[in-house]
Amino acid sequence: MRAIALLLLTGFAALAEPGYQNGWRLAEPGYVYQFPRDHGAHPDFKTEWWYFTGQLRGADGREYGYETTWFRQGVIPHPPANVSRFIKGDFKFAHFAISNIAAGQFHYGQKIARGAYGEAGCGDGTPGPLAWIDDWRLTVLPDGAWHIAAEHDGNALDLTLAPEKPPVIEGKQGISRKSAGEGHASCYYSYTRMRAAGTLTLAGGPPLQVSGETWFDHEWATNQLSKDQAGWDWFSVQFSGNTELMLYQMRLKDGRADPVSSGAYTRKDGTVVYLDARDFHLTPLEWWKAPRDHGPAPAYPIRWRIEVPSLGLACEISTPLKDQELAFPGITYWEGLIHAEGTLGGAPIAGHGYLELTGYDSAIQP
Secondary structure, three states, X not given: OHHHHHHHHHHHHHXXXXXXXXXXXXXXXOOOOOOOHHHOOOOOOOEEEEEEEEEEXXXXXXXXXXXXXXXXXXXXXXXXXXXXXXXXXXXXXXXXEEXXXXXXXXXXXEEEEOOOOOOEXXXXXXXXXXXXXXXXXXXXXXXXXXXXXXXXXXXXXXXXXXXXXXXXXXXXXXXXXXXOOOOOEEEEEEEEEEEEEEEEEOOOOOEEEEXXXXXXXXXEEOOOOOOOEXXXXXXXXXXXXXXXXXXXEEEEOOOOEOOOOEEEEEOOOOOEEEEEHHHOEEEEEEEEEOOOOOXXXXXXXXXXXXXEHHHOEEEEEEOOOOOOEEEEOOEEEEEEEEEXXXXXXXXXXXXXXXXXXXXXXXXXXX
16 A cells, blocks of 8 residues: 555656656657667656667578567656565567568567566666567667567567667657647657668578668657547658658548658758658558458558658659558557659659558548
């Protein structure tokens, strides 16, 4: 009973502070990023993730996509210390996926842990373990590179990642706004291009030497979505000209795009052009319906046309593997490897990246 009283008192004290909601800190304009501190966990915020996606190729030229994400989800703001190892301010979960393009196969898995015995946790951003659940581990190396390792059902990934550009702050005034109103935003930065090298193991096979490029997002927030929003369409593209594009379109439950949507274009030299919703046009061109043995199946827009007139950019986004849906209890979404082809300033341009589509299991369908 004393532990419960302490938790309640702590929660109410935090609730009264400006810039907080129900004891959790809000992402507000003017956030000042500091590295390596901000590589680490932000337990004052309710939700956080470290997200890696990339295109890899084996020595034989075969193409693979991968995704690994470590999540921290707050449940108790400011939990008292040394009361019980079972009283944790958050729980941790992680997602892992491999897209085997040549074989037309998609493998994915999930881990969930409380971390009561140290089997899961988050670091402070200094060299060493940064996020982990059992043997799924994200590590910051002393030389500034990163290391990720995960395995599920015999499919495994072991990669070292070296940033090739400085971190990009994804949003004006230090925050990425997701909806109108106070606090509907996140703190969000990216390494838009990381050089990847290591091994990929497919179930039943030997480790394959692979290399390629990775995109990394780190995001933390408290109440990003509003009640009238269904989900989002998120694009990351690494173009062959050493430039990168990130766009996200927040979708309302009636099917319309929320005007708060935005993005960023990173030039060769690492400077950033911020984009508002009025600066780009997203047009879905093809829908894929997820197979289901029973019940309604969501349809996902897996091919798009992207236009950014101010950049002279027009390209088509497609995927080499249609079935890249991750279906877990309580959460279903599509996230997969994409290819891009079009023009930039009148010159041909190509690239690759990732597309994430959420909220289509409950949204208006075509």
